């Protein structure tokens with residue numbers, strides 16, 4: 001089936017008990033055995049739950065892979081993946097990753113002696129200098145947050161394969177509609193389903209996806225062992241959100257293009273970060289590896305923190321809040337909000353200065369969004 005049909009139908013059969021068209025919420029911790037050692041497919045919700053399975057089968061179909069595990073948050077997805085590694089291993093990670101990812105990887109480095117090399121992956125030719133016999137994986141996040149730098153996924157996964165490393169892609173920013181990392185050579189994909197997949201800012205969730213029997217088994221083992229599994233009601237909400245993923249992503253992108261063009265022409269804006277702009281240095285790569293350009297736009301203004309503050313407080317429709325990917329538009333300040341946990345030094349190295357403002361473009365009428373930014377900038 002096509003991607004759009006799969007968003008609505010994959011993993012979702014008519015309910016076997018009563019024929020309900022929508023997946024029931026199996027809000028049950030345990031399931032009755034029919035005989036010793038004989039269940040109807042589920043025994044205990046940490047190990048498996050029918051509502052969670054529907055979501056997992058759905059997301060696996062969208063990413064085009066063999067296995068998905070649905071977990072409590074995006075961070076739980078990343079923490080689960082980190083349990084594939086052990087003491088002494090080394091991991092290469094893109095330096096302008098999500099702030100929470102940087103914090104988790106630094107914590108793991110401190111507590112478990114897993115060394116993390118934060119480097120720019122924008123130029124893949126610099127990667128090999130950081131690979132040694134202890135290196136186990138390359139962590140890719142593209143487009144990056146908040147500067148919308150792209151990583152050439154095919155080029156980086158080829159280097160990983162050559163050296164026997166796992167390549168892991170955080171695909172949260174584009175969703176599987178706009179980018180399909182397994183087709184570009186990834187071994188593992190993670191999502192914060194909190195963002196575009198759910199799309200309605202009413203749940204936190206995550207998913208880890210894989211496409212080989214060996215990794216599939218390890219991930220299922222880890223979710224059951226660590227207890228990072230998502231709850232049935234949360235799974236139901238995400239499953240419901242995904243049904244409108246395609247029309248939402250189209251609207252996010254239409255609006256993001258219009259907002260980016262408006263900001264690009266505004267005299268107070270010194271820089272706009274959006275891969276859909278022809279002036280973006282990696283516009284061609286975006287066209288090559290993505291179906292679309294997504295709904296995230298960042299920009300910079302001159303005038304320092306005071307000017308930034310005026311804009312953040314000046315918008316009426318854009319709400320000043322972290323997170324992204326919901327139907328409503330948000331504005332935020334990476335240096336003090338989403339990327340505060342990264343630390344000033346790491347932010348400076350990644351080029352995230354205090355003048356950067358990040359927008360998550362919702363699906364409101366674009367004229368209203370532009371009018372709101374125009375009055376806040378005035």
Ligand SMILES: *Cc1c(COP(=O)(O)O)cnc(C)c1O
Nearest residue numbers: 073074075098172192194204205
């Ligand atoms: C939000 C986000 C995460 C973390 O997800 P949570 O659901 O908030 O735990 C990880 N990666 C990226 C790219 C994100 O945007």
